[in-house]
């Protein structure tokens with residue numbers, strides 16, 4: 001390896017074909033579903049003022065505390081590469097006064113996000129999300145719609161069999177403090193059995209202890225009080241309605257009273273799309289309700305709910321199930337034995353492309369043997385050969401590689417080949 005070589009930044013990946021082609025296919029499928037469900041695309045900056053994320057996601061979260069790509073730009077303003085999409089969407093919703101339009105507003109986005117985490121399979125420092133956000137509706141109908149939308153996407157990508165949908169209602173400002181108190185008391189009594197991180201979390205963010213991956217912490221929280229016993233009437237009713245609607249949509253789900261999310265803005269509904277097929281990175285997507293965020297970021301009080309898929313993890317499942325075809329087919333490869341025949345080749349190329357055939361014209365002359373060899377390596381269905389006889393007689397020799405069948409045809413008949 002030359003010392004002149006410059007490598008990519010750790011955790012930032014190249015995406016090459018055929019995987020890049022699979023991604024495009026998946027994105028096309030997802031976009032079609034989103035349009036069908038009447039979600040509008042929005043494209044937002046990948047960098048925002050740091051304060052947006054500090055206020056939006058929460059100072060005590062891992063994301064804001066440890067994982068942001070934050071730096072001062074040339075005018076000494078603190079800016080941050082977006083670690084997620086929701087805060088930016090809310091910023092744009094408020095800034096562009098989208099709340100003046102007919103509610104609920106449904107939007108979707110996709111693009112790169114950045115978190116300084118320890119890279120491993122399924123976890124990167126630059127990764128991609130495809131997400132949706134819906135503004136202006138408190139009813140559980142819309143929570144159910146977003147979950148059903150996510151489920152439909154997984155079905156259409158052919159990976160639903162590998163995914164479990166976990167739902168919870170994590171309470172609201174009315175009932176969560178009571179639960180928090182009960183949980184803190186429970187955790188305090190078990191401090192010496194918890195990992196260092198979790199001991200710290202007891203004061204700052206006790207719900208996150210429920211989510212710790214450390215087996216000892218997990219063993220402790222197994223008997224912790226759950227939000228199920230603490231929800232207020234309104235949260236309990238909302239949660240009940242959500243389940244009725246999900247049943248009506250035919251969406252399979254599991255209730256998980258220990259499921260919490262890593263961002264502070266959630267209230268009420270929280271959900272996650274999880275898989276056991278990707279090792280420790282088991283969340284392929286997640287979301288929930290964040291009714292207070294629009295107001296916290298300077299807009300009018302507006303209910304909101306949404307989720308985002310991590311596309312790398314979605315695509316690892318697509319690969320696992322081999323559910324999308326990644327091959328780029330080549331209908332015709334056109335070769336010629338002398339450079340002076342290039343123009344006949346170009347003629348054939350233009351005629352075939354105009355008919356929507358995929359084709360490639362060679363860039364230089366080759367022997368007949370090499371033309372067929374190359375056509376084979378390219379995986380072409382047909383090889384079009386232009387040699388001396390063909391050029392003089394104004395026809396093409398076309399061989400179908402699968403059958404070995406060979407014929408001589410004039411230009412007008414090229415495209416009629418099967």
Ligand code: HAM
Nearest residue numbers: 084086122123124127283284285286287306307308310
């Ligand atoms: P999140 O759970 O932080 O939620 O991220 C959503 C998904 O992004 C995760 O489930 C995971 O698949 C993927 N992801 C996160 N970090 C990484 C990483 N380092 N490498 C690869 N994939 C990753 C949010 O970001 C919320 N904004 C979702 C939301 C939208 N809530 C409401 N609306």
